[in-house]
Amino acid sequence: MSAAVRRKVGRGGVQDALEAGRLAADRALRAEAEEIEAAEAALDLLRDPEHPDVTATARLLAHHTEALTQATARLGLDAEVEAYLDAACAAAPETTEAQRQAENERDAERTTKMPYPFSAARWRAHVLSFTTTD
Numbered sequence: 001m002s003a004a005v006r007r008k009v010g011r012g013g014v015q016d017a018l019e020a021g022r023l024a025a026d027r028a029l030r031a032e033a034e035e036i037e038a039a040e041a042a043l044d045l046l047r048d049p050e051h052p053d054v055t056a057t058a059r060l061l062a063h064h065t066e067a068l069t070q071a072t073a074r075l076g077l078d079a080e081v082e083a084y085l086d087a088a089c090a091a092a093p094e095t096t097e098a099q100r101q102a103e104n105e106r107d108a109e110r111t112t113k114m115p116y117p118f119s120a121a122r123w124r125a126h127v128l129s130f131t132t133t134d
């Protein structure tokens with residue numbers, strides 16, 4: 001695992017480390033990420049979760065996520081992170097199904113109470129990006 005990825009992962013930011021590594025390696029991904037940031041900022045100004053730009057931004061997000069996944073595989077970062085996560089899981093104490101369920105419920109409750117800085121339009125674009133297939 002590269003030193004930069006190890007430092008990021010060591011602080012708990014596996015996803016951040018992956019994205020940073022992939023974006024650093026691919027100028028097109030960096031440009032696409034900047035385009036998405038601009039589109040999301042426009043959604044925050046728009047604030048209408050039903051506006052057609054929400055769907056367009058969701059498509060950009062879905063495409064970008066797929067491109068990041070492909071870059072991860074191409075750069076071999078997926079194997080490094082998988083090995084790290086396997087080791088972390090092996091070192092973690094065993095939890096019961098009831099404990100996992102209780103933690104999931106606490107997480108769900110916390111999520112509804114968090115003060116998100118995003119507009120409803122940006123939030124909907126992210127939700128839609130998980131279901132967008134084109």
